[in-house]
Amino acid sequence: MSYFFQLVVSGIVVGSIYALSGLGFVLIYKSSKVLNIAHGQLIASGAFITYALTVWLGIPIYLSFIASMVLTFFLAMSVERVFLRRLIGEPIISVIMVTIGLMSILDGLIYLTPFGTENFSFPEFLPNTPISMGGVSISWTQLVGVIVTFIMIGAFSWFFKKSTSGISMRAVSDDQMASMSIGISVPKVFGMAWATAGLSAAAAGTIIGNITGLNFETLHAYGIVVFPVVILGGLDSILGAVVAGIIMGLIQQFASGYLDGNWGLNGTAEVLPYIILLVILLFKPHGLFGIHEIERV
Amino acid sequence: MATNRWLATGNYFTSYKDEQRIFFTHLDRSIFAVFLILLFAWPLFFDLSNKYMLVINNVLVAVVAIIGLNIVTGFAGLISIGHAAFVGIGAYTVASFVRVIGIDHVILTHAWPLVILVAGFMGAVFGAIVGLPAMRLKHLYLAIATLSFQMIFQWTINFMPFFNQGQTISVGRVYWLTGEVSRRQHYFFWYYVILVVIVLTGFMVRNLLRTRYGRCLSAVRDNDRAADAMGMHPGLTKVYAFGLAGFFAGVAGALHAYLYRGAGIESFTLHESITYLAMAIVGGLGTLHGSFWGPAAIRVLNLQVETVSERASALFPASMNLSTALKPLTFGLVIVLFLMFEPRGIANWWRILRSYTKLWPFRY
Numbered sequence: 001m002s003y004f005f006q007l008v009v010s011g012i013v014v015g016s017i018y019a020l021s022g023l024g025f026v027l028i029y030k031s032s033k034v035l036n037i038a039h040g041q042l043i044a045s046g047a048f049i050t051y052a053l054t055v056w057l058g059i060p061i062y063l064s065f066i067a068s069m070v071l072t073f074f075l076a077m078s079v080e081r082v083f084l085r086r087l088i089g090e091p092i093i094s095v096i097m098v099t100i101g102l103m104s105i106l107d108g109l110i111y112l113t114p115f116g117t118e119n120f121s122f123p124e125f126l127p128n129t130p131i132s133m134g135g136v137s138i139s140w141t142q143l144v145g146v147i148v149t150f151i152m153i154g155a156f157s158w159f160f161k162k163s164t165s166g167i168s169m170r171a172v173s174d175d176q177m178a179s180m181s182i183g184i185s186v187p188k189v190f191g192m193a194w195a196t197a198g199l200s201a202a203a204a205g206t207i208i209g210n211i212t213g214l215n216f217e218t219l220h221a222y223g224i225v226v227f228p229v230v231i232l233g234g235l236d237s238i239l240g241a242v243v244a245g246i247i248m249g250l251i252q253q254f255a256s257g258y259l260d261g262n263w264g265l266n267g268t269a270e271v272l273p274y275i276i277l278l279v280i281l282l283f284k285p286h287g288l289f290g291i292h293e294i295e296r297v
Numbered sequence: 298m299a300t301n302r303w304l305a306t307g308n309y310f311t312s313y314k315d316e317q318r319i320f321f322t323h324l325d326r327s328i329f330a331v332f333l334i335l336l337f338a339w340p341l342f343f344d345l346s347n348k349y350m351l352v353i354n355n356v357l358v359a360v361v362a363i364i365g366l367n368i369v370t371g372f373a374g375l376i377s378i379g380h381a382a383f384v385g386i387g388a389y390t391v392a393s394f395v396r397v398i399g400i401d402h403v404i405l406t407h408a409w410p411l412v413i414l415v416a417g418f419m420g421a422v423f424g425a426i427v428g429l430p431a432m433r434l435k436h437l438y439l440a441i442a443t444l445s446f447q448m449i450f451q452w453t454i455n456f457m458p459f460f461n462q463g464q465t466i467s468v469g470r471v472y473w474l475t476g477e478v479s480r481r482q483h484y485f486f487w488y489y490v491i492l493v494v495i496v497l498t499g500f501m502v503r504n505l506l507r508t509r510y511g512r513c514l515s516a517v518r519d520n521d522r523a524a525d526a527m528g529m530h531p532g533l534t535k536v537y538a539f540g541l542a543g544f545f546a547g548v549a550g551a552l553h554a555y556l557y558r559g560a561g562i563e564s565f566t567l568h569e570s571i572t573y574l575a576m577a578i579v580g581g582l583g584t585l586h587g588s589f590w591g592p593a594a595i596r597v598l599n600l601q602v603e604t605v606s607e608r609a610s611a612l613f614p615a616s617m618n619l620s621t622a623l624k625p626l627t628f629g630l631v632i633v634l635f636l637m638f639e640p641r642g643i644a645n646w647w648r649i650l651r652s653y654t655k656l657w658p659f660r661y
Contacts, residue, residue: 035437037378083633093376094636096440097578100378100571101632108626116621224448224567227441235437271452274445281430281442 002135015249020204022229022241024197031193040223041106046202047209076198120214228273234290350484359592365545371583373538374518376440379447385565387416387550392466392560416551424543431535463562581642590643
């Protein structure tokens with residue numbers, strides 16, 4: 001039984017990170033209807049910026065965490081400004097293609113740095129001994145990671161519900177024409193959505209980097225796993241992304257805990273999310289919390 | 298009609314049938330014939346080394362795959378981020394034959410055209426399955442479906458012992474009328490095979506676009522509701538577009554397996570899928586001859602980048618991994634720049650050039 005609870009705990013740890021990554025993805029999709037294929041690269045660059053600031057410049061990790069979020073905020077904003085702003089009004093297909101191109105560009109830029117191929121790990125700043133309770137153990141890094149993740153998710157929800165920019169984002173996602181007519185600058189909202197997505201990506205990246213170590217392959221894989229998460233949650237629902245993220249984390253942990261090694265299966269955690277994705281697309285395409293506004297053509 | 302059948306001065310179509318012709322003038326037709334003869338004849342006069350022959354063959358295999366991708370992305374307007382997986386289905390069909398009936402079985406060595414066709418059909422089946430969500434959803438979701446198919450494909454190949462866990466599965470040499478195709482003839486032989494396949498697929502697609510089934514695709518792309526009102530079934534059309542794309546991808550994959558005499562996962566990864574998309578965009582989406590420009594441009598660019606990075610890596614510190622960095626960087630830049638400044642691709646330059654030479658010395 002303690003094995004089960006151990007899987008639940010690690011599932012929640014992984015899942016909360018998925019939730020945070022999925023959140024940024026949904027932010028962009030919700031406001032501008034763009035599938036950001038380059039989200040994993042944003043996550044990775046956020047993590048690498050934090051590492052560079054902490055280790056190479058010697059800034060305390062709390063400060064560099066915040067600084068990295070700010071830097072990625074502006075990075076994502078400028079990405080939107082340079083590449084996506086001039087494509088507003090173009091068919092959605094070319095916008096998605098641009099994010100694919102963007103993914104390649106960011107890949108190339110990251111390969112130019114040592115982070116592209118080498119592995120790094122953050123200096124340990126939390127106690128080394130894991131916390132054990134009734135056979136279930138969780139390391140301090142994981143615990144703090146989960147807490148920070150939930151604080152971030154809470155902050156984002158508040159930002160969406162109460163702040164002016166958040167409300168204008170929701171307005172734009174609801175109806176672009178109507179929000180333009182009441183004086184919301186739609187391009188600005190798109191920029192804002194990308195910027196907040198970058199911010200959340202940096203947070204997610206830093207937390208992943210602290211838990212699993214910095215490896216470019218692992219980090220940008222999060223940008224792909226985010227797809228099953230957001231599809232399960234419903235593409236345009238923030239609550240959906242959070243819930244589905246945790247569900248996906250649990251599913252992955254259970255898969256690798258119970259399926260691997262039996263019946264000749266191996267590495268099921270890597271493939272199960274995508275199988276779930278295809279099944280959801282076939283039978284419940286709007287996911288758990290998505291708006292039922294799907295055109296059947 | 299008393300128009301000049303060699304040099305048309307303008308459009309004098311009097312029937313829809315006229316407009317649908319493949320070649321508008323006799324000149325077009327003869328230029329095309331000469332071009333085709335040149336393509337078939339040049340290897341007899343130039344003795345290219347195997348290295349360059351491989352590059353050319355590589356481009357031609359990519360052309361077959363891109364014709365398929367162009368059907369689904371260009372003509373039907375659906376993004377496929379898993380095209381390399383469909384190509385991989387074709388290659389691994391050949392590899393499965395090898396695993397099941399042995400590398401020297403007569404089906405693989407003598408009946409290889411049949412194997413290539415079977416690979417095509419396997420690709421079509423998988424394409425249609427992945428396209429099934431199209432019955433209910435629009436393009437954004439389909440892009441995700443193809444992406445997840447790519448991931449599932451990679452996992453299946455990497456973890457199943459039957460597929461040698463992604464390691465190369467060798468494919469044997471084939472026989473032709475004159476006996477076994479030897480090591481020296483290998484690339485020349487496959488050059489001709491792939492060329493014949495390309496000519497066939499080219500005419501197939503060109504003809505497809507003249508029929509209701511082909512025009513159905515662009516109708517659904519341009520306005521699915523209008524297409525629905527005209528009596529087409531948009532969902533089925535999309536599934537069928539995916540099936541068709543899967544067929545060409547499967548054929549390309551089988552050709553790839555035979556050409557390289559093996560199938561390994563590294564040629565069918567997500568990165569390759571993105572490369573295929575880049576080829577389709579650079580060539581020009583929704584044009585047939587864009588499918589020829591794109592692969593050629595990207596493969597040549599790739600070679601250039603490789604040589605440049607080899608030379609430049611001596612000048613930079615080793616930690617910069619210039620060789621791994623430059624490829625994705627140039628790819629990404631090419632995709633983004635083409636989308637921002639020339640969304641219609643190289644095919645558009647060709648069109649401009651054509652009308653320029655046709656109208657010269659006048660400007661329009």
